Structures are given as C-alpha cells and as structure tokens.
Amino acid sequence: MTDERLFALQRRERLLDELWRHGSLRVRDMARTLEVSELTIRRDIAALAARGLLTRVHGGATLPTDLDPVRRHRPAATPFTIGMVVPSLDYYWPQIVSGARSAAVALGVQIQLRGSSYDQAEDRRQISRLISAQQVQGLLLAPNLEGEGLDEMIDWIGDLPVPAILVERQISRWTPTPRQLGWVRSDHALGLEMAVRHLHEHGHRRIGLVLSKGSPTSAHLAQGWHKACAELGLPGEFVVRESVALDVPGHREIIRGILRRCRTSRITALIVHSDPDAMSVAQYLAEQGLAIPGDMAMVSYDDEVAHLAEPAMTAIRPPKSRVGRLAVEMMVSRLRAGRRHPAQRVLVLPELILRNSSVKRAAGV
Known part of the structure; x- marks a missing residue:
C-alpha cells in the first residue's frame, strides 16, 4: 500500500470519526484540522458517499439516515416541519439538537426548535406555541416527567393533534393514551x-x-x-x-x-x-x-x-448526536407511513472513553 493511499484511508477514518461524534462536518473545518486542501476533503467525502457511509450536503457531510440510503434515484424531499422542545440549550442537549438538524438536512425536512426548562408548565407553554402556529406535523419532546402531574402530562401529549416522540425520556411500558408514545434515548x-x-x-x-x-x-x-x-x-x-x-x-x-x-x-x-x-x-x-x-x-x-x-x-x-438523528428519522418514517405506523421505542448504547483518571500509567510512560 502506497503512502498516499495510506494517508487517504487515515483521513477518511478521521472524517467518519468526526461524523459519529458530532453528526456532521464542514469541509473548511476539516481541511484546516487535517492540514490539507478543501478539494482533498471534498474528494474524500465523495469517496465515502459512494460507499454509502455519509451523505453529502452543501459545504460538508452528514451521516446517512436509515430513510435515505444511497440510491440511483434520490426521492424528492418531504416538506415536513418537525417541532423540537428541549429543556436546555447549553449543556448536553446541543449535541442532540445538532444530530437532529443533520438528519433533517439529509431528509429535506425542517426543525423548529424551542428551548424550555425542567418545568412542566414551561414545557406545555412551548409545545402549545408550536401547535398553535399550525406549522409542524410532528413533535420531538423532552418534557419533565418527574414528580406530580406525570400522568396528566402524558395524557396531554398523547392528545396532541400531531404525533410526538419523546427524546431522552421514556414512559412506562403501557399507558392509556389515545396514541401510544414512542421514544428514543441513550441506554x-x-x-x-x-x-x-x-x-x-x-x-x-x-x-x-x-x-x-x-x-x-x-x-x-x-x-x-x-x-x-x-x-x-x-x-x-x-x-x-x-x-x-x-x-x-x-x-x-x-x-x-x-x-x-x-x-x-x-x-x-x-x-x-x-x-x-x-x-x-x-x-x-x-x-x-x-x-x-x-x-x-x-x-x-x-x-x-x-x-x-x-x-x-x-x-x-x-450517543447524543445519534439520539437526535434517530428521533428525526423515526418521526419522518412515522409521518410518511401515516396512522398505521407503529410506535417505536429505541435504546442507543453509550461509549466508554478511556483517559487517565481510571487507569494507572506504567512507570516511565
């Protein structure tokens, strides 16, 4: 294997690692990080896209979605708008939102984001705003499901006029709602x-x-x-x-x-x-x-x-970014299939990242 081919493989591994960590990448940023030309990065993205390992978008790439594999004839974008309400915009949740937006770009749908707090009243207020605007066909929600008012909150979400999927939240295996709620969260x-x-x-x-x-x-x-x-x-x-x-x-x-x-x-x-x-x-x-x-x-x-x-x-x-991506994919699949589409409940595995706080280094290392 030539050095040039080896370097290309290493670059592409780095690109895929970046995608799995963040859900998307920009050509300009990766060219600067890897100290190569933007043209080189575009060629790497094209090679990976041809193998179905990523989806090319303007200025970068996203992970491929289960609903949008590489095909000879790419289906037309579905003009759905999905509302998303998360309890925080500064810790943990930005990566979930980023993953959701990456999937939305790949699938040709829009995301309307609302920030809430860990408070049921505020959750209802933000969800109601999205519903009253009559612009969203589905909702991705991370409401507060702790303490009093849990059953009422679940019933209220189940009675909304558009389907909802819980994100990093789950309910009991069975709830008496008109529409069984699906969810996707980290295990x-x-x-x-x-x-x-x-x-x-x-x-x-x-x-x-x-x-x-x-x-x-x-x-x-x-x-x-x-x-x-x-x-x-x-x-x-x-x-x-x-x-x-x-x-x-x-x-x-x-x-x-x-x-x-x-x-x-x-x-x-x-x-x-x-x-x-x-x-x-x-x-x-x-x-x-x-x-x-x-x-x-x-x-x-x-x-x-x-x-x-x-x-x-x-x-x-x-797997925060992956949770966001899956939530959008699940919602688009549900919207395309209509009322007959069964609710899904998905767990995504976390990852152990080894650093220096848990393992003693050998002497001299």
Missing part, C-alpha cells in the same frame, strides 16, 4: 454498567456512585449500578445523591462528607454524574494532595467537558 443503565465493569476489570472491588441530584438520568444510572454490582458480587450500598459542581453552594462541605464516607467504606473508585460534578470532586482531591487514579480512580458520566479535567477524565459518553 444510561448500560452505560453505568460499562463504568462499573471497567473499574472492576482494573482491580477495584469497592466502588462508589455519586448521582446528580434531581437529574432525570439518575433513575436509569441507579438501575445500571445495582444490576452491575449484583452480577459482579460488589457491595452496592455506596450511592450518594448530591450535586457537587463548583457553582453549588456548599459543594466543598458536601464533597468532604462524601470522601469521609469513602475512607470509612474503603472506596477506591468513584463514578460521578455529571462532568462538572466529577471535575469538582477531582479538584478537591488535588487540593487534599490525593492522586488520581492512584488514591482514587474516577469515571465521569456525560463526557461533555471531561477531557478538560486534570487529569483528563475517563467518561461514559451517551
């Missing part, structure tokens, strides 16, 4: 299992879990925790439900109490949700002269900013 329980098993493989037999207080993800993470501990024969009682990020009042006292419990329980590794909380714990450990992973191994859950920690944090990365 957070399995992601937590991956973290436990990773630490177990590296010799840790006493592991602790710190869950972000009030997060809708916590219930799934706790489920994965208890399952993994039971299967591996590990003690599973060390579970703390507290938010300890740097902007949380009194976070240092909370962390001090957690570490005091760690010493008492002889905990050697912590799994922390989410990245800001994990980084806050790591910073406190460093202030106390404790080494990571020597004195305490750590794994973060989310992988939004875990790579910025010192040391860089091993993390479980939910």
